[in-house]
Amino acid sequence: MYSNPSSSFMPEEDLLYTILADLKRTVGEYTTATTESSCPAVRQMFTDLTNSTLKMQGELYTLMSQLNMYSTASPALRQEVQKQLQQSQQSQQKLQHFVQQKLGQSAHHAVPQHLVQGQAAQHQPPSVYM
Amino acid sequence: MVYDIFTEGDALMQHYGSQMKPLTGKELEYIVDCISNEDLLVKQSAATAASTSNPAVAQALTHMIHVHEQHMGILLNTIQQHVQLAPTQPTSSQS
Missing domain, CATH: 1.10.287 (Helix Hairpins)
Known part of the structure; x- marks a missing residue:
């Protein structure tokens, strides 16, 4: 066996970071899709999905930050x-x-x-x- | 819940119903790609939720799974609502 069966294949921090990165990528794709939509209903749908995904990304970032899983960059001088x-x-x-x-x-x-x-x-x- | 816009999906479609156009090939590809993204995010969130021992993380991920599933439903619904508008024969693009 390579690992204990009860442990996950990656540390929790890495798993959450991967989700956060995919949320960021998905927000970008929804934004691009919004700008390239021709049908008003489709554009509105992509706009709503962009906002919803952006909100989730922000919430996950906040949680990870509270759990000291995400170190923010040092402030500019x-x-x-x-x-x-x-x-x-x-x-x-x-x-x-x-x-x-x-x-x-x-x-x-x-x-x-x-x-x-x-x-x-x-x-x-x-x-x-x- | 916070994401109440998604319970109004049908109202949205009714609002834009008169302005609904057939999906372009590009729009269809974006929707399908986005369904694939949502699918991946649900799986990642579920796998992580199953392995965490932190209740706050589990709760957040469970909520996210719910939202991603809603997103997927909206994307699928949009394709479904455009089926009848889609031409059955190739047509020249309009400027």
Whole structure:
């Protein structure tokens, strides 16, 4: 015998990780299927199945995290976060100039002003983050 | 339960009934692939639930098995509802 009959063929942690990985893959496939659906009923079905599978993946991740079966990546350093923020803000400004050049000064911007100018709000940490 | 959208599958089909089109070959392949995914997830979840000694894990997996089975039912139901819409002869694709 290679193993004790009462033990599973893989550690529980590995089995759950495999399920989690397959849930992630399945969410991706449901998303792709949604974007490529032609029939409205089929698209709605794939949308619902995407959301349901995503919810399950999140619940399993939370459980594994609580059982110390999933180690999250270490947090990014503040210096790196600030650097990326600065670069992204510069990109956003360049983008705004580009759009203004293309649409003219009196352009009817589709993007609400509070989203364009609400950079202060972006500094707030999200209330829920996984 | 949380996944009450799936008890409304028939209502969904009624809602979109007037907009239902024949399945494209691609849609059919996606649905069949997704059934295969759900089948695998049920088997993995059941095998893991059978081997765990942790009640919380067993409970979570049992719930997941139930949801995956519902997903499979919805996918099968969708194919079934499109059988009558499917042409019996090859047709040229519409733009």
